[in-house]
Amino acid sequence: MAVSGVHFGGMRGIISFGGYVPYRRLDRSAIAAVMGRGGGRGTRSVASYDEDTTTMGVEAARLALRPVDAEPRALWFATADPAYLEKTNATAIHAALRLDSSAGALDFGGAVRSGIGALRTALNAIGPTVVVTADMRGGLPTGADEATGGDGAAAFLIGTEDDGPVVAELLGSASATEEFVDRWRQPGSPSTGQWEERFGETRYGPLAAQAWKEALGGADIEADDVDVAVVTGTHGRAVKRVAGQLGVARVADDLTSAVGNTGTAHPGLLLANELEQAEPDQTIAVVMLADGVEVLILRTTEALASYAPSLPVADQIAAGAEVSYATFLQWRDMIQVQPPNRPEPTRPSSSAAARAQDWKYGFVGSRGTESGTLHLPPARVSIRPEDELDAMDPAPMADVGATVMTFTIDRLVYSVSPPVVFAVVDFDGGGRLPVELTDVDPDAVRIGQRVEMTFRRLYEAEGIYNYFWKARPARSSSGD
Amino acid sequence: MASHGIKDQVAIIGMGCTQFREHWDKGTDDLLIDAATAALASAGVSKDDVDAFWLGTASSGMSGLTLSQPLKLEGKPVTRVENFCATGSEALRQASYAVASGAYDMAMAIGVEKIKDSGYQGLNAAPAPHDGTKRNLTAAAMYSLVLPAYAARYGVDEDELRMVVAKIAEKNHRNGALNPLAQFRREMPAEKICEMASVAGRLSVFDCSGVADGSAAAIVVRAEDAHQYCEDPLYIKALSFVSGTGGGLIDPEYDYTTFPECEMAGADAYRQAGIDDPRSALAMAEVHDCFTPTEMVLMEDLGFCERGTAWKEVLAGTFERNGDMPINTDGGLKAFGHPVGASGLRMHYECWLQLRGQAGDDRQIDLSSRNLGLVHNLGGYPGEMVSFVSILGPELG
Numbered sequence: 001m002a003v004s005g006v007h008f009g010g011m012r013g014i015i016s017f018g019g020y021v022p023y024r025r026l027d028r029s030a031i032a033a034v035m036g037r038g039g040g041r042g043t044r045s046v047a048s049y050d051e052d053t054t055t056m057g058v059e060a061a062r063l064a065l066r067p068v069d070a071e072p073r074a075l076w077f078a079t080a081d082p083a084y085l086e087k088t089n090a091t092a093i094h095a096a097l098r099l100d101s102s103a104g105a106l107d108f109g110g111a112v113r114s115g116i117g118a119l120r121t122a123l124n125a126i127g128p129t130v131v132v133t134a135d136m137r138g139g140l141p142t143g144a145d146e147a148t149g150g151d152g153a154a155a156f157l158i159g160t161e162d163d164g165p166v167v168a169e170l171l172g173s174a175s176a177t178e179e180f181v182d183r184w185r186q187p188g189s190p191s192t193g194q195w196e197e198r199f200g201e202t203r204y205g206p207l208a209a210q211a212w213k214e215a216l217g218g219a220d221i222e223a224d225d226v227d228v229a230v231v232t233g234t235h236g237r238a239v240k241r242v243a244g245q246l247g248v249a250r251v252a253d254d255l256t257s258a259v260g261n262t263g264t265a266h267p268g269l270l271l272a273n274e275l276e277q278a279e280p281d282q283t284i285a286v287v288m289l290a291d292g293v294e295v296l297i298l299r300t301t302e303a304l305a306s307y308a309p310s311l312p313v314a315d316q317i318a319a320g321a322e323v324s325y326a327t328f329l330q331w332r333d334m335i336q337v338q339p340p341n342r343p344e345p346t347r348p349s350s351s352a353a354a355r356a357q358d359w360k361y362g363f364v365g366s367r368g369t370e371s372g373t374l375h376l377p378p379a380r381v382s383i384r385p386e387d388e389l390d391a392m393d394p395a396p397m398a399d400v401g402a403t404v405m406t407f408t409i410d411r412l413v414y415s416v417s418p419p420v421v422f423a424v425v426d427f428d429g430g431g432r433l434p435v436e437l438t439d440v441d442p443d444a445v446r447i448g449q450r451v452e453m454t455f456r457r458l459y460e461a462e463g464i465y466n467y468f469w470k471a472r473p474a475r476s477s478s479g480d
Numbered sequence: 481m482a483s484h485g486i487k488d489q490v491a492i493i494g495m496g497c498t499q500f501r502e503h504w505d506k507g508t509d510d511l512l513i514d515a516a517t518a519a520l521a522s523a524g525v526s527k528d529d530v531d532a533f534w535l536g537t538a539s540s541g542m543s544g545l546t547l548s549q550p551l552k553l554e555g556k557p558v559t560r561v562e563n564f565c566a567t568g569s570e571a572l573r574q575a576s577y578a579v580a581s582g583a584y585d586m587a588m589a590i591g592v593e594k595i596k597d598s599g600y601q602g603l604n605a606a607p608a609p610h611d612g613t614k615r616n617l618t619a620a621a622m623y624s625l626v627l628p629a630y631a632a633r634y635g636v637d638e639d640e641l642r643m644v645v646a647k648i649a650e651k652n653h654r655n656g657a658l659n660p661l662a663q664f665r666r667e668m669p670a671e672k673i674c675e676m677a678s679v680a681g682r683l684s685v686f687d688c689s690g691v692a693d694g695s696a697a698a699i700v701v702r703a704e705d706a707h708q709y710c711e712d713p714l715y716i717k718a719l720s721f722v723s724g725t726g727g728g729l730i731d732p733e734y735d736y737t738t739f740p741e742c743e744m745a746g747a748d749a750y751r752q753a754g755i756d757d758p759r760s761a762l763a764m765a766e767v768h769d770c771f772t773p774t775e776m777v778l779m780e781d782l783g784f785c786e787r788g789t790a791w792k793e794v795l796a797g798t799f800e801r802n803g804d805m806p807i808n809t810d811g812g813l814k815a816f817g818h819p820v821g822a823s824g825l826r827m828h829y830e831c832w833l834q835l836r837g838q839a840g841d842d843r844q845i846d847l848s849s850r851n852l853g854l855v856h857n858l859g860g861y862p863g864e865m866v867s868f869v870s871i872l873g874p875e876l877g
Contacts, residue, residue, distance in 0.1 A: 341600055343598075345616065347612075348611055348612025349609040349611065352610055352611040356613060375730055383725055408621045408681035410617055410679075411680065413621065420617065420621070424625065432730050434615055436617075458616065468612060
C-alpha cells in the first residue's frame with residue numbers, strides 16, 4: 001500500500017529473469033575449413049531453422065516467468081531482427097505467455113540499443129513489466145559478424161516488492177547519447193556496415209566515462225564497490241577498452257567463446273548469466289555501448305538466495321550440439337538448396353488462428369470435467385461419454401513434460417530442413433499428441449525419451465509466419 | 481437404432497475398370513468415359529437406362545458436373561461424394577441404398593482420380609483454410625508408426641517384422657504382375673524391398689501404394705431385377721461404414737497396432753451378412769493395403785486371424801492367391817495403383833471378376849468351398865480414419 005502514491009514502498013528491480021541460448025553451435029573453425037578464411041576459435045550459438053527472435057523471446061520469457069507467480073501488466077519486446085515490421089511481434093509472445101488482454105504489448109524496434117533501453121525504461125516505469133530481448137546476429141560469409149555474432153534471448157520481469165520478491169534492485173542508471181554512424185544496416189540487408197573502428201572508439205570512450213560517472217553518482221557508490229560489470233556493445237574494441245577502464249573488481253565473461261555476441265539480447269543474457277551465479281548483496285553493473293552508452297547498476301537482495309532459475313544459461317551452453325557450416329548457411333538463407341518436390345505449405349488463416357489463439361500460441365488443451373481426459377487440441381465434445389457437451393476446463397500444457405511413446409522419421413514430407421522427426425508423445429498426468437520434434441538428431445531419438453514443449457515458427461507462407469509448438473528433448477528440470 | 485444392412489436387396493449387374501497407371505494422355509473426362517462405357521457395356525445397358533449417378537472423387541473435380549458434363553447426361557441426378565481414400569466405396573454405398581429404397585431402379589457408382597496432373601509425386605490434397613496447427617506428416621510416416629508398435633506389443637523382432645511386411649508387398653506385386661489392368665506388373669522380391677532406402681520410418685517407397693490415375697464403375701439394381709440384365713449378378717450382402725472420432729490421436733490407450741474403425745466396420749458387416757467366422761466364410765478379400773503394415777494389421781482387425789498372429793500367417797503364405805485366405809489377388813493398392821476416388825470400386829471389380837469365376841485361368845481363385853468376398857477400403861491415418869467394409873456373393877441367401 002503505497003501511501004505516497006509513488007512506488008516508494010519498495011525499490012524497483014528484477015523479480016525474475018531467464019536467458020535463452022538456442023541448441024545449435026557453429027564451430028567457428030568450420031568457416032575457414034569451407035571458405036578458406038573467416039571464422040576463428042570457439043563456437044557461436046545458432047537459432048534453428050524454426051526459430052526467430054519472436055520464438056526465442058517466448059522461450060526466454062517462459063524461463064523468466066516460470067519461477068514466479070506474477071501478473072505482468074505490460075510486455076515489451078526489443079530486437080534488431082524483428083520477424084515482422086508493421087505488425088507487433090510482442091503480441092505473439094504475449095499470447096504464448098497467456099498474459100491478460102489488458103496487459104499491453106509493445107515492440108521496441110530496430111536498434112541493438114533498444115534491448116538495454118527497454119530494460120532501463122522498465123526499471124524506471126510503473127507496474128510489473130516483462131522485458132523480452134532477442135536477436136539473431138550474422139553477416140555475410142567469412143565476415144567478422146558471422147563468426148562473432150550469436151543468437152539468443154533474455155527476459156526479465158521488472159517490478160517492485162508488491163509484484164513479487166525483487167532479486168536485484170536498481171541502484172542507479174544513466175544514459176549518454178550522441179549521433180555518429182559506426183554500425184548501420186538497412187531493413188532486409190543481410191549484413192551490417194561498419195565505419196573505421198578507430199573512429200567509434202573515440203566516441204565511445206568519453207560517452208562511457210560520462211554515463212558511468214553519472215550512474216555511480218546516482219547509486220551513491222564508487223567504482224570499486226561494483227563486484228562485477230557486464231560490458232558489451234556493438235563495437236568490440238571500444239567494449240574492451242571501456243571494460244578495462246571502469247575500475248571494477250571483475251568484468252563478466254562476455255560468452256564470446258561459446259555463444260558470441262547476441263546483440264540486442266546480449267546485455268540481458270550476460271546479466272542473467274551473472275545473476276545465476278551471484279550471491280545476495282552484490283553490486284552488478286551493466287554497461288552497453290550502442291550509439292551511446294547505457295548503464296544500469298543493480299544490487300542483489302536476500303531474495304536471490306532462494307531464487308531457483310528455470311534453466312541456467314551455463315547449462316544451456318553446456319547442452320549445445322553442433323550444426324555444420326553448410327546447414328548454418330542454409331538456415332540463414334545464405335545459400336539456397338533444392339526444396340523437396342512437394343507442395344509448399346499454405347498460409348494459416350488469420351481468422352482460424354485467432355479463434356484458436358489459446359491453443360496455437362498458448363498450447364492450451366481442454367480437459368473433460370468428469371473424465372479428466374485431456375483433449376489436444378481442445379474439443380467441445382469429449383472422447384469419453386461421461387463428459388457433457390462443453391463440460392471442459394482449459395488445460396495449459398506448455399510446461400508439462402512428456403515421454404516419447406513412438407516415433408518415425410519422415411523423409412518425404414515438405415520441410416525447410418528435412419527429415420522431419422515426428423513422435424507420438426504422452427504427457428505426464430495423461431494426454432497425448434502426435435508432434436514434430438526439433439533440436440534433435442534423428443539417430444538419437446528413442447522410445448521413452450523425455451521431451452518438453454517449445455514455441456517455434458513452423459514455416460512461412462505468403463509472408464505470414466506460422467507459429468506453433470513442437471517438442472524437443474528435455475532441457476529443463478522436468479526432463480530426466 | 482441399428483445398422484440393418486440391405487443383404488441381398490441390391491445386385492451389381494455390370495462393372496468396368498480402366499487400367500490404373502500414369503495416364504499422361506488421359507484426363508479425368510477420358511477416364512470417366514472409359515470406365516462408365518465399360519460398365520454400361522458389361523451390364524448391357526445405355527446411359528439413358530441409368531436413373532441416378534454417384535461420382536466419387538477426392539480432388540479431381542467438384543460437383544456432379546464432373547460426370548454429367550463429359551457423359552452429357554440429360555436430366556439425371558449426379559451426386560459427387562468424397563470420403564478420403566474410401567471415396568469410391570462410398571459412391572457404391574450411396575448408389576446401392578438409392579436403388580434399395582425404391583427411389584431409382586438403376587444407379588451407377590463411379591470413382592475417378594486424376595492424380596498425375598499435380599506435378600508432384602504422391603498424393604497431394606489442397607487443405608481447407610486452417611489455423612496452422614495441423615501436423616505436417618506424410619501418410620507413409622503415420623503408418624510407419626505401426627511397425628515398432630506391433631513389434632513391441634507382440635515381441636517380434638523389428639528386422640523380422642520389416643521382412644514380413646516386405647513379403648506383403650512381394651505378394652501383391654506377384655498378383656499385380658498377372659493382372660493386365662495393374663499399374664506395376666513386375667515381381668519384386670521382399671529382400672530387395674528391405675534393401676531399399678527408408679523414406680518414412682522403416683518403410684521404403686515399395687511399401688507404399690502405387691500412385692496412379694484411373695477410374696472404375698459399377699451399375700446396381702434391386703436384386704429382384706438383376707436377372708433382367710445379367711445371368712450372374714453379384715449380390716451385396718453387407719455395406720458398412722465407420723467414421724472415427726479421431727480419439728486415437730489423443731488417447732494414450734491407443735497403441736498403433738490396430739485400427740478400431742476397421743474392426744468396427746468389419747464386425748458390423750459380418751452382422752449384416754450373417755457371418756460368424758469370416759475366415760471360413762470368405763473366399764477372398766480385397767483390403768486397403770495403402771502401406772504394407774496396414775495390410776498386416778487389417779488381417780487381425782477384420783478377424784482373418786488372431787491378434788498378434790498376422791505376421792506369422794504372412795510368412796506361412798496364408799494370404800497368397802493360392803493360400804487359405806487370398807488377399808488382394810489383383811495386386812492391391814500396392815501393385816494395382818491407387819487413384820484415390822477409384823480404388824474402392826476397383827476392389828469391388830476384383831470381387832466381380834473372382835466371385836463370378838471371370839478372373840482368367842492364371843488368376844482365378846478356388847471357389848469350391850467358399851464363395852463370399854469382402855472389400856475393405858479406408859481413408860485417413862492410424863488414430864483418425866474412415867473405414868468401409870462390404871461383403872459380396874454370387875448367390876442369394
